[in-house]
Structure formats: C-alpha cells, structure tokens
Amino acid sequence: MGSVPVKGRRIWVTGASTGIGRAVALELARRGAVVVASARNERALNEMAEACGADRVFALPLDVTDRRATLQAADEIRRKLKGLDVAFLNAGICEYVDVSKFDSAVFERTMQVNFLSMVYGIEAILPLLRASDNAQLIGMSSTVAYRGLPRAEAYGASKAAIKHLFESLQIDLKREGISVSVVCPGFVRTPLTDRNDFPMPFRVEAEEAAERIVDGIEAGSPEIHFPKRFSIPFKLLALLPNRLYAAICSHMVKPR
Template identity: 55%
Template structure:
C-alpha cells in the first residue's frame, strides 16, 4: 500500500485537525511530498514540526475564497510542477433546528463543504493533468446516503459532493484522472465533539486515515467505512419512503 504513494505530490485540504491531520501525519512518514491547507496557520505549522521528515509544507488559507485556491495551487505548481493526488477534505457541520429553519446555515455549509471543493477542483485540475497517475478525492459522508433529520443542510452538501463525483468519475476517466469519493461513518474529531447524541460505530481519526489511504491505494471509486455501518445506512436509505420515515421517526427524531 505504502509504495502507491512513492514520489507522489499530494494536496490535503482541511488538514489542521481531525481526519485531514491524521492523513497528513500518516503520509508524511512515506516517500512523498505533502502540502496541507486549512485556515489555522498555527495548527498547520505545528503539524509540520511534528512530522519526522522534511516533506510537509503548510499552505494556509480560507478555501471559501476562489482566489486562495488558485494561489495555493500556483504555489504547488511552482515548487513541484504537478500534483498527483488531491484530497479535498475540508468541511464543517451544523445541524438544522426545524423550528427555526434558517437559510443562512444552508448558505454557510454549502459554501464551506461544496463550493470550496468546486473551487479546489477548478484550481488543481490543471496540475493533475500534468501527472501520469492523477487521483482526485472528495470527502462526502454516509450522511449522503439518506435524508436524516437535523442533517437537512449537512447531508445535502455531502449528497451534492457524492453526486458530483459520480459524474466526474465518468467525465475524467478518459482523461487519465481517477476519482474516489469518501463516505465515512462517525469519526472522533473536533467536528463530532459537538454532537449531543450517541454515535454508533464511532472510530478514531487514525483508523479513518488507514481506511482512506488503503482505499486511495486501491483506487476505490467509493471509500466507505466502517463497512457494517456504511452498508447498513446504504440499505436503510434504499427502503421505501413510508418505511424509511417510520424507522427514522422511531429511532432518530426526538419529540
């Protein structure tokens, strides 16, 4: 698996904490060049100093800004001349309060989770085209598999990403770029620390990184884990709507 990443130039977004940070630290141990992005320059620099080898570069920035994505990719181009793997992972989560339905929340999440990724793809595609082994990876979620109460906004952004990658998989396949979409279940990170409910099948960010790197090395089109949980959600999501609604009302909705 490790040799898959040999001499690769890799960009990871959302690398200052959680899953992105675990990926950055794991990849830094291999023979590859890693660029890491997030808003927090301080956290990124700390990760760079934690890494044993001198192969990680912090390129901080707010990815909701289109020009920032372009500038970061220009930096990578200047230093490395191309990009082999883009792992577009940055994202956030907020839950909808159905009694205070608020479009601002939808706008915020769409901008951070979806539009930022679109900016990232636009900025890195020219660099990926210069690679002979290009891989474009997008972070979705198992929340994309079905509409979950309170997740009307978060789930919608993740479903948009999964749908977009379904199309990109076909459009880019003839152009030498393979794609993967990642759909994790619950992972213990700053993002899920805010959750006030039991999270079934919760795994560590370290374990998530292992699943993801294994999936990337096998060029899996969809990397979903932990499998028992992700397959169960997929199955529930395919149930007829009346049955699905009944199950979710019984198990998820609090009155």
C-alpha cells in the first residue's frame, strides 16, 4: 500500500477521551477523516464530537476490556458508517511494579486493558476491515517494548506483547491487503505521564505525537516511532549485551 491520505476515510480510535488518542482523533478530523471516538468517558467524547461536528467525530463510548461490548461497538460502526477503513487501537494504562510488594493484580489489570482489549478490538473489527479497499490496523505499543526497563515488568510486558501481536499480523494480514502498523512513542505529555516521578528525556506534546502518528498512518509505515532523538538511541541501547544494559539501566532506579 502506498501513501493514502486520511481524508474521507472512516477511522476508529480507542482511548480517545484524553492524551494521545484525543489528539490523534482531533488531528484526523482536521485532515478530513470521519472519526469514531471510543473511551469510557462519554462526556469527553461528546464534547469533542460537538466541537468538531457530529459528521466528523462520532462518539462511541466503550470499555475496551468488555469483549461483548466491543463486538456490539463494531456492529454500531457498521450500522452508522456502513464500514470502517482504519482502526487505531490505542487505549491503555500504565502501572509500575514494586518488586518488594510483587502483586499479580497489577499484571492482570495491565494485560487486560492494554493487551487483551486489543485482541477483542481486532476480533470485532477485522470483518469490517476486510470489506475495505484500503484497510489499516494500528496498535499502540511503546519504546519500552524494545527492552525491559526498571519497574516496567507489567507495562513493558504488555507493550512487548502488543508489538509482537502486530508484527505477526503484519505478515498474516498482508495477503488480505490489510496494512498493519505498530506505534512506539517515547515520552508524550499526557495524564498518563504527568504521574511519573522520574526524568522523561525528550518528552513531546500530545499534538506533536498525533502529527507523527497520522503522518505514519498516511504513509502506511509498519513501525511509527518518535521522537527519533529518543527512539533511535534506545533501539541501539537495546542491542547491548545483558550485563552492560542492566548496569546502565540500574542507574535509572532511585536507591531504596
């Protein structure tokens, strides 16, 4: 698939009530796409639909951890828009692990919201994408997927699982003409990172992230990673042998 502008295409964005998802939904609407915006916060979605015009942004409230509700959301998209061209599965949470109080509940929550929700989303939306001439499926991972980082035992594992899932889909859906991309951002200023208590080098604004992501969608890039001044050095760091990598990363953790 060559470069395809988003103008006029029907695009589903999950996690669209705040942060990167909201900024991407707004950028898509600005470039002329028809956006289906999902998240749990119905009020935030309705406000965005009102601001952009109901013909531009269609609010579809959804808890992405609910498989049945996700299948119903796909039916609603079929009824309202008669199909779908692009799905950007972006909803996610971030919880850090304290190994001194190792708690499996953090892993269950993280895998449910970040990873399994994507599996439900793909199951629900694939029939619609198969009927589109220019279908694209995009999943939100993170640069943390490149290699393990301190306190990221749950979040990093969920993002690595997403990256793996979408890389496999890239191969398996190619023969059906469905283009698949994975998004690996560095730090982006959103409510999610506002809670972080550590330095976030090269953190970019959500609007800049949205531009990079929508450019990548239009270009059909298999991996959309940014800002390059962070993601490329991190890719190189991830190639280091285990002992050297662990020694460098141990400096990122505050001493107890």
